[in-house]
Every structure is written in structure tokens, then in C-alpha cells.
Amino acid sequence: MPTQTQNGKALEFAFLKSLEKTLSNQTNVMVINSPQLRTTQTNYLSLPQETQQRMSAGADAGINTIIQLEPRLIKGNGSLQLSIQPDSAGQAGDVRDVIGVRSTEGWEIGISCKNNHAALKHSRLSATIDIGDSWFGYNSTRDYFNQVIPIFDELNNMRTKGMAWSQIPDKVDSYYVPVLNALIEELWRLDRIYPGQIPQRLLTYLLGRFDFYKAIVKTRSRTTEIQGFNLQGTLNQGANGVRPTLRMPHLRLPSRFYDIHFKPGSDNTILIVCDEGWTISARVHNASSRVEPSLKLDVQLVGLPPTIFRQTLGW
Structure with a gap:
């Protein structure tokens, strides 16, 4: 039976693939191949097909909301690079699991993926x-x-x-x-x-040094909760004259x-x-x-x- 860690890694892969699938026909997307990406893929593919489908459905729901908050995912300049963070990033104060970067603009967002729990x-x-x-x-x-x-x-x-x-x-x-x-x-x-x-x-110790979205996927109740931790004011920005469909405040x-x-x-x-x-x-x-x-x-x-x-x- 998969451990909580294995399920968590599988969910990271589901979110990255959802981003790639949703955005690839709207912008130039490049997935960064890495050992951590291959680890998440292995954990995802090791799950029963029904569990994979539930994770992917939960990820799709979350990504559709994040896109409404982040128009730069689609409208930004240059390629959008998607990657999985190494575990060492968390020890260095970065709680994000899936990262989207537009290096030509110096812009990035991150998602912390939680499978049936919300522990920090x-x-x-x-x-x-x-x-x-x-x-x-x-x-x-x-x-x-x-x-x-x-x-x-x-x-x-x-x-x-x-x-x-x-x-x-x-x-x-x-x-x-x-x-x-x-x-x-x-x-x-x-x-x-x-x-x-x-x-x-x-x-700051608990939430890390970077703004991020937390996605809590509950496969049993078939719900995804998206939380926006906009502490530095780097989330929810417009892009090339396009404003976010959904708005969020700067937290204190x-x-x-x-x-x-x-x-x-x-x-x-x-x-x-x-x-x-x-x-x-x-x-x-x-x-x-x-x-x-x-x-x-x-x-x-x-x-x-x-x-x-x-x-x-x-x-």
C-alpha cells in the first residue's frame, strides 16, 4: 500500500501534468526533466488507475482556478518552464512542490500539493x-x-x-x-x-520564503481546496494588459x-x-x-x- 509520502509525490506529478496539458495549446510549455520528476512519475504510475484518475481530476480542478488567478501562465512572454522541486528546497525554506517559471520575465509561481491532509x-x-x-x-x-x-x-x-x-x-x-x-x-x-x-x-518558518498556492486534494470527498498565500505580493499579477479573473488580497x-x-x-x-x-x-x-x-x-x-x-x- 502506498505511503503518505508516495501519494504526495504522485499528486505533485498530477499537478505538473495538469499544467502541461491545460496550457500546452495556449503557450509554449517546457517540462524540465530531473530525478525528482522521474520519482513523482514513478509514484503516480504505481497507483491503481482509479486513484490516478482521481488525483488527475483533483489537480485539473485546482489548476483551472489557479489559471484564473495567474494570467501570466498563459499570457506571459517566453517559454513557461515547469519543474518539480527537490526535497532539499523545503529544508531551505521553500515549501513549493511544483514550480512554473518564465525566466525571460523573472517571474515564477509555485504550488504546494497536499494529498488528503494540510500539514505544514x-x-x-x-x-x-x-x-x-x-x-x-x-x-x-x-x-x-x-x-x-x-x-x-x-x-x-x-x-x-x-x-x-x-x-x-x-x-x-x-x-x-x-x-x-x-x-x-x-x-x-x-x-x-x-x-x-x-x-x-x-x-515565515512554517510557510517558507516565497508566496505560493496550497492545493489540498481530498480524493474521498472529490474536492480540491485552493489557498493563496500572498504574503510578499508576488501572486495574482496581470500580464500584457490582461487582469486576473479572480482577485486575491495581500496578506499580513x-x-x-x-x-x-x-x-x-x-x-x-x-x-x-x-x-x-x-x-x-x-x-x-x-x-x-x-x-x-x-x-x-x-x-x-x-x-x-x-x-x-x-x-x-x-x-
């Missing part, structure tokens, strides 16, 4: 990971490390004994909750040290934390509530059945600005 990041927490540096560009405080090092040292001792998480009856109270409390306190500490910077840098990054607290009824998830309409969910979990000296965070946007472009399409 899967970050790790450990005794040695400086979340302040990797998330915000500012070092974590000594107080944070003093809180988390003893917790992860305990987990490391259990790892050396070959223990499984199922052997720890109080893993939530002993490890999940203290680690999340340490994260909450560190966010507030850094916010006091660098006023107005941490909420903005947190969103947050500058304040309103509240950071445990999700009601949950002991493994915190909510980070910011101004400008942004709310972030961070769920801690163990990534393996065996105990490891680290924990993972599943980070999602559960609250979006009311002005964000957001359209759900049936197919």
Missing part, C-alpha cells in the same frame, strides 16, 4: 536542537535547554535499554506535557526579548501572540493564537514505536486570516 511542518524537538535558531534565527535561551535536556536525557537512557513507547504508561504526563510547556514558555520568553519578531518569523504576517495554550480536551496539542487571524496547532508525538531521544511536532494552520483567498471545488 514535521519539526523535531530534542536536547540538542536549537528551535530558536532553526525557527526564528535567534538562539534559544538557557532556560529552555535547562527544561528540556533532563527530559530528553531520560528518553536517551530508555533508548539505550531498547525500550518501546508502549512500555511507558505515563508518557504523556512525563514527557509530552513537560516538553510542550517548555515550548510555550520559550515562545513567550523569545517574544519578550525580540518584541514583534517571533510571531512573524514563526509564520502577525506581530503579536494573543495566547498560547493547550487545546481544550487535549494533552498533546497546543494552539498558538496570533493577530491578523492566524492560529497554529502543534501536536507532539513519538515518531517511532521505539523510544528515541526526540519528539516530533505535527504543525498545522487551523486559523487563517479572513481575507485569505480560499476556494473549494468539487469534481
Whole structure:
């Protein structure tokens, strides 16, 4: 059975092929051959034909909307180069999967493709990971490390004994909750040290350095949701006198934390509530059945600005 990663790669191929198919009779399109393109194609072709058809239908619905937002896909000058991003791009702060470039104009757009989920990041927490540096560009405080090092040292001792998480009856109270409390306190500490910077840098870390469209394809309900993250103002531009059919606003990054607290009824998830309409969910979990000296965070946007472009399409 295909993994979530394999399905995600297959969906990237479906979106690239939808762009090529839709645009090739309207503009000069060139698909860049690369190892990552071949990987996505292999994953797509390995799926049952019905699943391929559903992914392609979901991609077609999304691309038809994006074309209405981006007339330069059709009306721009020079060739339109389509490519699949390498996984290393995400580590460098670029969350886009499928890229369209008109190099003669210095213009590009990107699509982040999500198959039946909307997760942003899967970050790790450990005794040695400086979340302040990797998330915000500012070092974590000594107080944070003093809180988390003893917790992860305990987990490391259990790892050396070959223990499984199922052997720890109080893993939530002993490890999940203290680690999340340490994260909450560190966010507030850094916010006091660098006023107005941490909420903005947190969103930049999660969303990347480039404007993009997020396409969430739900094959079971046969819907595609398109979200436009126009933070730098580079999306939704006109081309050669042609204006976009659909319009979208320029979004604002947050500058304040309103509240950071445990999700009601949950002991493994915190909510980070910011101004400008942004709310972030961070769920801690163990990534393996065996105990490891680290924990993972599943980070999602559960609250979006009311002005964000957001359209759900049936197919």
C-alpha cells in the first residue's frame, strides 16, 4: 500500500501534468526533466488507475482556478518552464512542490500539493536542537535547554535499554506535557526579548520564503481546496494588459501572540493564537514505536486570516 509520502509525490506529478496539458495549446510549455520528476512519475504510475484518475481530476480542478488567478501562465512572454522541486528546497525554506517559471520575465509561481491532509511542518524537538535558531534565527535561551535536556536525557537512557513507547504508561504526563510547556514558555520568553519578531518569523518558518498556492486534494470527498498565500505580493499579477479573473488580497504576517495554550480536551496539542487571524496547532508525538531521544511536532494552520483567498471545488 502506498505511503503518505508516495501519494504526495504522485499528486505533485498530477499537478505538473495538469499544467502541461491545460496550457500546452495556449503557450509554449517546457517540462524540465530531473530525478525528482522521474520519482513523482514513478509514484503516480504505481497507483491503481482509479486513484490516478482521481488525483488527475483533483489537480485539473485546482489548476483551472489557479489559471484564473495567474494570467501570466498563459499570457506571459517566453517559454513557461515547469519543474518539480527537490526535497532539499523545503529544508531551505521553500515549501513549493511544483514550480512554473518564465525566466525571460523573472517571474515564477509555485504550488504546494497536499494529498488528503494540510500539514505544514514535521519539526523535531530534542536536547540538542536549537528551535530558536532553526525557527526564528535567534538562539534559544538557557532556560529552555535547562527544561528540556533532563527530559530528553531520560528518553536517551530508555533508548539505550531498547525500550518501546508502549512500555511507558505515563508518557504523556512525563514527557509530552513537560516538553510542550517548555515550548510555550520559550515562545513567550523569545517574544519578550525580540518584541514583534517571533510571531512573524514563526509564520515565515512554517510557510517558507516565497508566496505560493496550497492545493489540498481530498480524493474521498472529490474536492480540491485552493489557498493563496500572498504574503510578499508576488501572486495574482496581470500580464500584457490582461487582469486576473479572480482577485486575491495581500496578506499580513502577525506581530503579536494573543495566547498560547493547550487545546481544550487535549494533552498533546497546543494552539498558538496570533493577530491578523492566524492560529497554529502543534501536536507532539513519538515518531517511532521505539523510544528515541526526540519528539516530533505535527504543525498545522487551523486559523487563517479572513481575507485569505480560499476556494473549494468539487469534481
